[in-house]
Amino acid sequence: MASTPQSVVRPVIQGQLGRTRPDIAGMVFSAILLLSLLFSLAIIGILLGDQLTRAMPVFIERGTDFLTSPLSSNPANAGVAQGIVGTALLATLVALIAFPIGILTAVYLEEYAGANALTRFIDINIRNLAGVPSVVYGLLGLAIFVTAFATLGIGNGRNVLTGGLTLAVLILPLVIITSAEAIRSVPTTLREGGFGLGASRWQVVRGLVLPAAVPGILTGTVLALARALGETAPLIVVGAVLGSFSTGGSIAELLTGPYTALPVIVYDWARKPQEEFRALTSAAIIVLLVVTFVINAVAVILRNRYDRRW
């Protein structure tokens, strides 16, 4: 073989290396992949385009007035100011309640709890809880939080605090699952490095595991928050106000008085008979989407920032 001249070998090799038949299955598969992507993109595009075209006249006509006006039965004056305030309050409450409890639970499950049957049982149940319909959490909030607040005499219990608690409980399983996954993805070698230096479990968790897991935890928790803010059903069940109301100035009243949120406003306006509310509904949807996108953007920025720290 070594003596065969190259001029003879080369055409043979060329023939062997050349494609013999088209890879039809492969091409079909990539086409299906592309189609799936386009399908998703098309749905999002149509939805956004449709809502934007309906909403634009409102924004052009009213400008920021739409954002700063309170609810009203008169479509010409109606705005989403209370919805924005309510959603912002809910976001703060949910973050304050669900994030610490969820992340600490995840740390316990991943770093402290023994790998036994009980832990696995709890883990499976948390996953199941994440799949429970949100309206069920609304009923839970009504039965527990609203009743408790009403019994304690804090208004009638239908306030932004009970709403926030309900949403916090709703996303708690999601926060736990995503945080636990972020913690689990921290390599064992990192923990061993810490233990090998004589670090205690707390020092390893605090100094090594959590900093390494922060980007993943942030992404998961903030996405869970965005989901909570889009929820309508549980808030309606626990008594977010449909229709117009006015709030006083004090913080106490803000927290214990009637409240509403953007998705509830969307739900409310969508049911109204007047034609003018159609455009307003779309405008409120756009505002809600912007709020969600902003929160997601914050998650991405935070993650990148922590990733870049070293």
Add this chain to the structure above:
Amino acid sequence: MVTEHEPGDDPTETETVDTARPGADGVTMTDLLTDPTTASTVPADDGNGTTGSMSPEPDRATTDPAPVAPVLALDQVSFYYGAFRAVKDISIEMPTHRITALIGPSGCGKSTLLRTINRMNDMIPGTRLEGSIRYHGQDIYGSGVDPVEVRRRIGMVFQKPNPFPKSIYDNVAFGPRLMGFKGDLDELVESSLQRAAIWNEVKDKLKQSGLSLSGGQQQRLCIARAIATQPDVILMDEPCSALDPRATLQIEELMAEIKENYTIVIVTHNMQQAARASDFTVFLNMADDRAGYVVEQGETIGIFTNPQHQMTEDYVSGRFG
């Protein structure tokens, strides 16, 4: 921070190591068998001129405990993962300021044994130890012994370099900070990096991530990190298996230098490395029940030139394993 006796002893030692290395580095297994002394014994004997003469007589199968009291003494140690016994009836003494190498085929329990010495296996549920491991006479598995305190005195360097995702400085400062180090942290970081023979490469980029370094540099950083906590013993679990030959050589030279101040136990798959770098060698093999046991132990030169067991000879000559 350099110890007092180092300026006197060190140059001769490194020189000897350097002249011995070129021969050792390129040797084949047969070279190693016929003349391993160039590789192993010269640094071993010169490295410690203070503690009596360590006779290089090859027929000594067991270590002579007379010159120095052992830092670590394993007595009839068996270790279980659940019902599975990974190692059985291990009795080894590890002399002060010497390098003890654990060698043996894959799966014979070398790493498991090493990790029992600083109680790293405590983290694995369902494990159990029988026998005793004494550190300066104190049973580290005794009641009331805090594994965290054990690990502060018996540090560890792992198979895969595992710098923390922090700056080079913070990597080295991590251990001292944990212990509430009160002195000059900058100086401690510098001296630790110097002892780990990496200071010159990183002194201008202490703020950069430890992960930005090459594999060999990362491993030396991990050694610096272990040194910074000022341990007594350093356990090394195949520290060079992920490194190229040049980085491996650097780590071996580093070990020869720091054994002035530390007792080192190293697990290695590389028999040339054991021959080159260690003073004492423990050869483990797997019994029929898959439990590791000590076939033979003694001064490295004896194990490699005049093994008492056929199995040892077969292993060190590369016939199995």
